[in-house]
Amino acid sequence: MDKKLTFDSTRKIIHVDMDAFFAAVEQLDHSEWRGKALAVGGGGDRGVVSAASYEARKYGVRSAMSSVIAKRLCPHLIFAPLRFERYKEISKLIHSVFLEYTSLVEPLSLDEAFLDVSEYPSASIVASEIREKINLKTGLTASAGISINKFLAKIASDWNKPNGQKTISPDEVIPFLEKMDVKDFHGIGSKTKLKMYGLGIYTGKDLKLRSEVFLDQHFGKSGTYYFKVVRGIHNSPVKPQRIPKSFGAERTFIKNLSSELFLEEKLNLIAELLEKRIKKNKIAGRTITLKIKYSDFVQETRSKTGSLYLSSKKSIFEEAKKLLYKEKLLNSVRLIGISLSNLNTKKTVISKPGIIIKNSQLSLPF
Numbered sequence: 120m121d122k123k124l125t126f127d128s129t130r131k132i133i134h135v136d137m138d139a140f141f142a143a144v145e146q147l148d149h150s151e152w153r154g155k156a157l158a159v160g161g162g163g164d165r166g167v168v169s170a171a172s173y174e175a176r177k178y179g180v181r182s183a184m185s186s187v188i189a190k191r192l193c194p195h196l197i198f199a200p201l202r203f204e205r206y207k208e209i210s211k212l213i214h215s216v217f218l219e220y221t222s223l224v225e226p227l228s229l230d231e232a233f234l235d236v237s238e239y240p241s242a243s244i245v246a247s248e249i250r251e252k253i254n255l256k257t258g259l260t261a262s263a264g265i266s267i268n269k270f271l272a273k274i275a276s277d278w279n280k281p282n283g284q285k286t287i288s289p290d291e292v293i294p295f296l297e298k299m300d301v302k303d304f305h306g307i308g309s310k311t312k313l314k315m316y317g318l319g320i321y322t323g324k325d326l327k328l329r330s331e332v333f334l335d336q337h338f339g340k341s342g343t344y345y346f347k348v349v350r351g352i353h354n355s356p357v358k359p360q361r362i363p364k365s366f367g368a369e370r371t372f373i374k375n376l377s378s379e380l381f382l383e384e385k386l387n388l389i390a391e392l393l394e395k396r397i398k399k400n401k402i403a404g405r406t407i408t409l410k411i412k413y414s415d416f417v418q419e420t421r422s423k424t425g426s427l428y429l430s431s432k433k434s435i436f437e438e439a440k441k442l443l444y445k446e447k448l449l450n451s452v453r454l455i456g457i458s459l460s461n462l463n464t465k466k467t468v469i470s471k472p473g474i475i476i477k478n479s480q481l482s483l484p485f
């Protein structure tokens with residue numbers, strides 16, 4: 120492959136998509152509707168389905184379908200009115216989980232978002248943790264796709280729905296794309312699919328055989344897009360829509376830890392992860408907070424605000440260690456985390472060497 124057309128394998132992008140979100144919220148709030156075919160939206164003659172439960176989807180009911188057709192396909196279909204305020208309430212909880220892991224969150228809607236977690240050793244583990252936390256906080260399930268860019272992550276999130284996830288690692292990108300039917304490429308609608316079929320383009324492999332000139336001639340400006348994405352090239356960054364007030368990193372342990380020395384080792388790793396994140400965003404913070412969640416799920420935080428801004432792994436680790444030993448642990452620990460707040464996002468900060476510096480703004484495999 121031409122070097123100019125080589126995809127970026129260093130990024131780790133997650134696309135999280137809630138499963139039948141509106142319908143799932145209604146089934147969550149109305150136990151009598153659980154396990155039944157449910158549509159959210161107007162049930163009248165001019166109504167439209169906004170969302171359908173998986174039980175309804177088995178009958179062919181889909182979003183954007185007229186209510187008349189939906190009822191014809193599924194005569195026992197239950198209709199629930201839209202409750203946007205409730206969906207927004209649940210959405211805030213979901214997005215709060217995203218922000219526990221990264222500030223690079225690009226919301227696409229109330230129920231889906233892209234996350235850039237390139238600084239983490241394993242994006243697949245992060246995605247699994249996020250899905251588990253969402254379920255614990257809301258009672259709802261989410262699916263996730265993990266890959267090197269937004270295009271592939273979004274495709275992957277549909278692969279094991281509902282309540283599943285799929286990772287397309289860098290070495291799987293090209294084989295995966297070559298086997299795909301072009302109709303499953305995002306950006307290829309029904310008309311374009313038929314046009315491609317008419318040109319003998321059925322799979323990603325077929326598409327990859329066509330030159331950029333050929334694709335431009337037949338598909339206009341979209342031709343270059345198709346030429347690149349079939350080669351795994353999609354460099355659009357995750358675009359956050361908010362200025363973060365804090366940056367943090369945390370870890371949940373497979374086994375609960377009771378030794379402060381073992382916890383100190385974990386703190387060192389978390390400090391390294393946090394250093395990568397804050398350097399990437401060119402920020403520092405004066406307040407450091409140690410988060411401890413015990414085996415009985417009781418949570419404790421210990422904070423300290425200093426006059427100097429912290430950014431290096433060494434300084435973060437040393438201050439976090441002081442907080443760890445500040446008080447005796449109440450129980451064995453299942454999760455520990457470090458966060459920095461009081462960030463230097465407004466002005467340049469001059470500090471002592473090794474503590475921190477400028478103004479502005481975490482490898483295992485996938």
